Amino acid sequence: MAVVWDMSQWTQAWRIDSLQPTVRSSGTRTTTSGTIMYGRTAGGANQSVTNGNSNSGANSGGGASGGAQGHDKLKIGFCTDLDKSVLVNNFEKRGWHQVNGDDDWHFYWAGVQTCRNIFSVDSGYRMHDNQMINHFPNHYELSRKDLLVKNIKRYRKDLERDGNPLAEKTESNNSSGTRYLYLDFVPTTFVLPADYNMFVEEYRKFPLSTWIMKPCGKSQGAGIFLINKLSKLKKWSREAKGPFHPQIAKESYVISRYIDNPLLIGGKKFDLRLYVLVASFRPLKAYLFKQGFCRFCTVKYDTSVTELDNMYVHLTNVSVQKHGGEYNTLHGGKWSVQNLALYLEGTRGKEVTDRLFGAISWLIVHSLRAVAPVMASDRHCFECYGYDIIIDNALKPWLVEVNASPSLTSTTVNDRILKYKLIDNILSVVLPPDGVPDVRWNKVPSADALGNFELLIDEELAAQDEQHQNSSSNTHSKTSKMGSRWK
Numbered sequence: 001m002a003v004v005w006d007m008s009q010w011t012q013a014w015r016i017d018s019l020q021p022t023v024r025s026s027g028t029r030t031t032t033s034g035t036i037m038y039g040r041t042a043g044g045a046n047q048s049v050t051n052g053n054s055n056s057g058a059n060s061g062g063g064a065s066g067g068a069q070g071h072d073k074l075k076i077g078f079c080t081d082l083d084k085s086v087l088v089n090n091f092e093k094r095g096w097h098q099v100n101g102d103d104d105w106h107f108y109w110a111g112v113q114t115c116r117n118i119f120s121v122d123s124g125y126r127m128h129d130n131q132m133i134n135h136f137p138n139h140y141e142l143s144r145k146d147l148l149v150k151n152i153k154r155y156r157k158d159l160e161r162d163g164n165p166l167a168e169k170t171e172s173n174n175s176s177g178t179r180y181l182y183l184d185f186v187p188t189t190f191v192l193p194a195d196y197n198m199f200v201e202e203y204r205k206f207p208l209s210t211w212i213m214k215p216c217g218k219s220q221g222a223g224i225f226l227i228n229k230l231s232k233l234k235k236w237s238r239e240a241k242g243p244f245h246p247q248i249a250k251e252s253y254v255i256s257r258y259i260d261n262p263l264l265i266g267g268k269k270f271d272l273r274l275y276v277l278v279a280s281f282r283p284l285k286a287y288l289f290k291q292g293f294c295r296f297c298t299v300k301y302d303t304s305v306t307e308l309d310n311m312y313v314h315l316t317n318v319s320v321q322k323h324g325g326e327y328n329t330l331h332g333g334k335w336s337v338q339n340l341a342l343y344l345e346g347t348r349g350k351e352v353t354d355r356l357f358g359a360i361s362w363l364i365v366h367s368l369r370a371v372a373p374v375m376a377s378d379r380h381c382f383e384c385y386g387y388d389i390i391i392d393n394a395l396k397p398w399l400v401e402v403n404a405s406p407s408l409t410s411t412t413v414n415d416r417i418l419k420y421k422l423i424d425n426i427l428s429v430v431l432p433p434d435g436v437p438d439v440r441w442n443k444v445p446s447a448d449a450l451g452n453f454e455l456l457i458d459e460e461l462a463a464q465d466e467q468h469q470n471s472s473s474n475t476h477s478k479t480s481k482m483g484s485r486w487k
Contacts, residue, residue, distance in 0.1 A: 143403060261392050
């Protein structure tokens with residue numbers, strides 16, 4: 001289905017002024033879309049490069065076009081563990097040359113294990129100011145399923161302890177007790193075997209519920225299965241302790257309440273894969289790639305017990321679906337997010353659609369805020385995360401998981417174009433305007449350098465805005481305490 005989409009409309013769908021919710025404070029209802037941390041065109045006075053080696057005339061745009069005018073003697077060497085043309089072609093387009101990891105490199109697109117080795121205390125490796133790498137040292141705080149849940153739970157508890165209105169609770173419809181009114185974006189989840197007794201207690205309150213089991217350290221649908229009876233979990237536990245599965249016994253699993261009322265299109269379940277670029281965790285600087293996509297199951301959704309083990313019904317991972325008999329190699333079972341927005345506007349209305357995408361942005365920002373305090377925010381690092389999100393039939397988004405190494409394999413022509421553009425735009429955002437890696441740069445890309453990325457949050461710019469607002473007027477000091485919704 002070929003659809004022409006007006007990207008200006010798409011941008012508006014993701015702006016902060018369309019987001020929910022409003023936060024209640026002191027008995028009044030106050031909208032909190034005040035500061036411009038989302039959808040802001042970065043640049044202006046903060047746009048100049050702080051690179052001590054660069055010429056003042058070298059600030060001509062994003063990383064792709066700036067070249068190395070301010071570093072005439074610096075020939076940029078790149079290194080990568082992945083033999084992917086979308087990477088190498090983008091690097092070579094910039095005039096970079098490939099080197100080995102043992103050589104003097106400036107830009108390393110590494111696998112997670114290589115990154116851990118580089119940052120290991122035992123390695124003794126120290127990066128210089130003109131080196132960048134594509135992972136944060138402890139990215140697993142966000143990408144491991146058990147740690148993500150732990151960090152989000154801690155984040156909510158900290159806000160609750162501080163009396164922050166974001167931690168307000170309300171009565172829950174489908175689980176015991178209460179739920180968070182504004183931060184309820186992950187399904188009820190327990191870590192096994194540690195939380196087994198708590199899980200059993202929750203399960204017995206809702207014995208007809210379905211749960212999904214996932215190994216904490218795996219991806220691409222490996223090791224996932226659904227259960228709707230406690231006996232099935234006990235059977236799995238017994239088998240896991242047997243001599244044929246010694247590796248399973250050592251693994252931690254998360255077990256989450258299954259979203260059994262997903263939004264269906266054409267009768268099929270789908271999820272969203274969105275790309276989120278983090279340039280810094282402290283201060284938090286994050287960007288959303290507007291060209292995400294939906295991944296569809298190849299078999300129509302069916303909640304019957306007979307289909308509980310049919311992963312072609314329940315798992316949207318391309319690595320799973322491509323082995324199904326109904327898999328379409330032409331479109332790869334994918335649909336652009338722009339097409340999804342257009343479909344929802346036509347079937348549910350624009351206001352509801354805008355609110356959904358606003359809630360997705362809200363979800364992403366607060367998941368990043370949850371891990372920011374424990375993340376090692378090294379200035380040499382940036383990271384592109386693959387966010388997997390399920391939308392239920394009430395148009396509520398749920399965070400399923402976050403991938404630190406989203407696949408760069410292309411399954412279709414459109415997929416290849418998208419991922420080539422993704423890498424190109426990442427480089428333009430994280431590199432200074434002259435295109436030379438430099439950790440002394442203030443990491444504020446120009447509007448042109450953003451490409452298809454849009455600013456989700458920049459705490460540094462927001463703090464400057466707030467400081468400016470406070471200095472320009474003291475008469476509104478009481479009403480401005482709520483500040484931005486992202487706080």
